Amino acid sequence: MNKKKRRLLIRSIILILLISAVVYTLYANFTKDERGQIQAGDKAPDFVLTDMEGKKHKLSEYEGQGVFLNFWGTWCKPCEKEMPYMNNQYKQFKDQGVQVLAVNVSESEFLVNRFVSKHNLEFPIVIDKNGEVLNAYGVDPLPTTFLINPDGEVVKVITGTMTEEDIKEHMESITP
Amino acid sequence: MKEIKCECGHVNPIGTVLCESCGRALTSKAQEEKLHDMRYEGSARRSQTYNKSIIDKVWNFFSSVKVGVWLIVITLIASAVGTILPQEQYIPSALPPEQYYEEVYGFFGKLYYTLGFHDLYSSWWYLLLIASIGISLVICSLDRVIPLHRALKTQRVSRHESFLKRQRVYGVTETTNIDDNLDTIKKKLRAKKYKIREEDGNILAEKNRFSRWGPYVNHVGLIIFLIGGMLRFVPGMYIDETVWIREGEKKAVPGTKDEYYIENKNFTLENYDAEDKEVFQQTIKNAGTIAKNYQSDVVLYKESGNTLPGENAELKMEKEDSIKVNHPLKFENFAVYQTSYKLDEFKSMSFTFDNKESEKTFGEFTVDLFDPKHKYDFGDGYSVELMGYYPNFTGFDEKGEPVSDKPIPDNPAFLFKMFSPEKPEGEISFVGIRKNLEPLGENEYKLSFAGVETRDVSALTVHKDLTLWIIALGGAIFMIGVVQGAYWHHRRIWFRRSGAGSLIAAGHTNKGWFGLKNELKGILEGTDIEMPEDQQEKEEVRRNKDDSDIDG
Numbered sequence: 001m002n003k004k005k006r007r008l009l010i011r012s013i014i015l016i017l018l019i020s021a022v023v024y025t026l027y028a029n030f031t032k033d034e035r036g037q038i039q040a041g042d043k044a045p046d047f048v049l050t051d052m053e054g055k056k057h058k059l060s061e062y063e064g065q066g067v068f069l070n071f072w073g074t075w076c077k078p079c080e081k082e083m084p085y086m087n088n089q090y091k092q093f094k095d096q097g098v099q100v101l102a103v104n105v106s107e108s109e110f111l112v113n114r115f116v117s118k119h120n121l122e123f124p125i126v127i128d129k130n131g132e133v134l135n136a137y138g139v140d141p142l143p144t145t146f147l148i149n150p151d152g153e154v155v156k157v158i159t160g161t162m163t164e165e166d167i168k169e170h171m172e173s174i175t176p
Numbered sequence: 177m178k179e180i181k182c183e184c185g186h187v188n189p190i191g192t193v194l195c196e197s198c199g200r201a202l203t204s205k206a207q208e209e210k211l212h213d214m215r216y217e218g219s220a221r222r223s224q225t226y227n228k229s230i231i232d233k234v235w236n237f238f239s240s241v242k243v244g245v246w247l248i249v250i251t252l253i254a255s256a257v258g259t260i261l262p263q264e265q266y267i268p269s270a271l272p273p274e275q276y277y278e279e280v281y282g283f284f285g286k287l288y289y290t291l292g293f294h295d296l297y298s299s300w301w302y303l304l305l306i307a308s309i310g311i312s313l314v315i316c317s318l319d320r321v322i323p324l325h326r327a328l329k330t331q332r333v334s335r336h337e338s339f340l341k342r343q344r345v346y347g348v349t350e351t352t353n354i355d356d357n358l359d360t361i362k363k364k365l366r367a368k369k370y371k372i373r374e375e376d377g378n379i380l381a382e383k384n385r386f387s388r389w390g391p392y393v394n395h396v397g398l399i400i401f402l403i404g405g406m407l408r409f410v411p412g413m414y415i416d417e418t419v420w421i422r423e424g425e426k427k428a429v430p431g432t433k434d435e436y437y438i439e440n441k442n443f444t445l446e447n448y449d450a451e452d453k454e455v456f457q458q459t460i461k462n463a464g465t466i467a468k469n470y471q472s473d474v475v476l477y478k479e480s481g482n483t484l485p486g487e488n489a490e491l492k493m494e495k496e497d498s499i500k501v502n503h504p505l506k507f508e509n510f511a512v513y514q515t516s517y518k519l520d521e522f523k524s525m526s527f528t529f530d531n532k533e534s535e536k537t538f539g540e541f542t543v544d545l546f547d548p549k550h551k552y553d554f555g556d557g558y559s560v561e562l563m564g565y566y567p568n569f570t571g572f573d574e575k576g577e578p579v580s581d582k583p584i585p586d587n588p589a590f591l592f593k594m595f596s597p598e599k600p601e602g603e604i605s606f607v608g609i610r611k612n613l614e615p616l617g618e619n620e621y622k623l624s625f626a627g628v629e630t631r632d633v634s635a636l637t638v639h640k641d642l643t644l645w646i647i648a649l650g651g652a653i654f655m656i657g658v659v660q661g662a663y664w665h666h667r668r669i670w671f672r673r674s675g676a677g678s679l680i681a682a683g684h685t686n687k688g689w690f691g692l693k694n695e696l697k698g699i700l701e702g703t704d705i706e707m708p709e710d711q712q713e714k715e716e717v718r719r720n721k722d723d724s725d726i727d728g
Contacts, residue, residue, distance in 0.1 A: 108565075
């Protein structure tokens with residue numbers, strides 16, 4: 001190889017190495033807020049939580065069905081607003097293979113029970129006592145909803161309140 | 177694109193100023209110089225002629241020291257501007273930053289926020305500046321250290337007379353007895369730890385060449401330092417997170433994937449008081465309360481076996497410790513520090529069930545604020561039903577319903593229904609802190625506040641930094657480079673026979689000319705060789721004299 005070509009090659013390699021290090025750093029810096037958060041396309045982390053009737057719900061057992069996974073708290077007004085909509089759509093979609101799981105964020109059973117009876121909620125409500133599931137999904141802020149397809153993959157993450165029309169569309173998107 | 181062939185026959189890379197081998201000036205500019213610029217030995221430090229491809233253009237841009245200096249200056253100015261307003265992490269969290277800066281500092285604040293000065297170390301252009309400095313360091317160093325190394329390796333003993341003449345320390349002595357003189361000189365040079373090379377009866381004495389690599393070793397250290405900083409962005413290398421744990425609570429340690437749990441047994445805040453040594457008393461009088469100790473007594477647990485989130489994990493106790501300032505809990509690569517605390521958070525509240533008129537008590541009960549019960553029964557037809565619980569009561573909404581804005585019981589309020597034989601259908605009472613309402617009319621019974629149980633909350637910071645040793649290594653190499661370049665001087669002394677009966681003596685050092693001249697004086701003592709002159713000093717003296725002549 002002649003000298004000129006070799007120099008070009010060496011210079012190119014050094015520059016590529018340096019620039020890729022810079023690009024990686026910038027990329028990592030931009031995405032650091034999302035690190036630890038489950039994104040669309042990720043596999044939904046499995047968990048086991050118990051609902052108000054004492055029934056255990058393991059996410060992986062719902063494989064083959066779409067799962068509408070909602071995180072909420074009783075004090076959170078936007079969460080409260082979308083609950084009746086979710087309840088209505090749950091009635092429509094539960095026979096079509098879409099499961100709704102509403103994960104309460106470490107509150108007392110008393111508060112959750114009161115909330116459930118106030119809104120006549122029919123779908124299973126589970127309490128994440130130690131916030132472990134919340135951490136596993138990196139949920140912030142409330143409400144956050146994960147749409148999980150029948151293969152157990154997160155299709156979409158929705159933060160903030162939804163209209164009934166939104167909920168209907170989202171449930172349609174994960175119907176098996 | 178031809179290499180430069182010197183008269184001496186050596187082939188130099190393009191851009192060379194002084195022949196690597198014999199030292200002849202290769203450019204007309206160098207030929208006209210009174211003294212040669214010896215910083216890079218006149219080597220080809222940048223092939224500006226190769227400016228064809230984009231790679232070469234980028235390379236040459238970063239190869240310029242001028243560009244490097246500007247990058248550093250701009251970064252310095254940006255860093256300084258970043259200190260004018262507080263950084264994002266230090267502003268009160270009541271307002272989101274995009275509003276805070278504008279509201280508090282006006283237009284300047286808005287600009288500050290828009291340009292990313294509020295979070296300087298994470299703004300893309302600042303990172304890009306630091307990265308450019310890194311690139312500039314690598315390329316500048318490579319473009320200089322390689323030709324310099326080459327030039328020093330290929331230098332010949334017999335340098336051309338024109339080269340020696342343009343050295344700062346230079347002199348010619350006429351003497352008949354060159355050989356004897358050189359023998360004495362050689363002996364003395366060896367005593368001074370010079371390495372001596374000979375060629376055709378000429379001498380090159382050299383020592384401490386490694387001092388020339390000091391700046392480059394220093395740059396390698398800096399680059400390792402920057403790599404260490406960069407690795408903090410790699411997941412798992414660096415964790416700095418805070419977790420709040422109430423007394424009696426157990427929480428997963430962030431960053432350990434729920435493998436470790438910490439239980440907060442007890443938090444203690446001690447202040448200096450009257451029982452402490454007298455020396456403290458004056459200060460206590462002046463400053464009021466002074467904290468003596470912040471301490472969290474904790475237990476560390478490790479999960480045995482793999483459990484899913486939400487599943488009850490089997491925890492094995494690993495260790496018990498008291499976290500204090502400067503005494504973190506350490507395990508694996510983690511250190512857990514005491515960061516903050518909250519004293520006396522409500523845990524439970526007790527009430528008595530009294531008849532208003534007779535003031536007789538029919539029962540006492542305690543409401544656990546983190547797990548309230550639905551019903552409290554006292555027998556004989558007396559009971560209380562909890563109808564509503566508002567952990568942080570903030571007021572009533574438009575429908576008249578009580579509202580709580582967070583799950584933490586900072587201002588708990590309750591809606592009770594009281595049952596008694598006289599009132600079997602129940603009476604409604606709304607109880608909160610300094611509040612006892614009867615929203616549905618006068619009651620016969622009341623609930624009286626009977627006590628409260630509180631507990632403290634500790635904020636612990638979980639810290640893990642696997643990049644620290646890399647940063648320390650970079651710093652150490654940086655310092656080695658500084659010492660290497662600063663405390664040793666690269667000195668060279670040439671002796672060259674010129675014609676019959678005359679000997680040229682010349683010297684060069686990268687710094688510390690006084691030391692070189694002093695050493696040379698000692699070496700030439702007792703020989704016929706005259707001490708060479710410092711041509712630069714002579715020039716300065718001459719110029720000063722001219723100036724004073726004009727003034728006179």
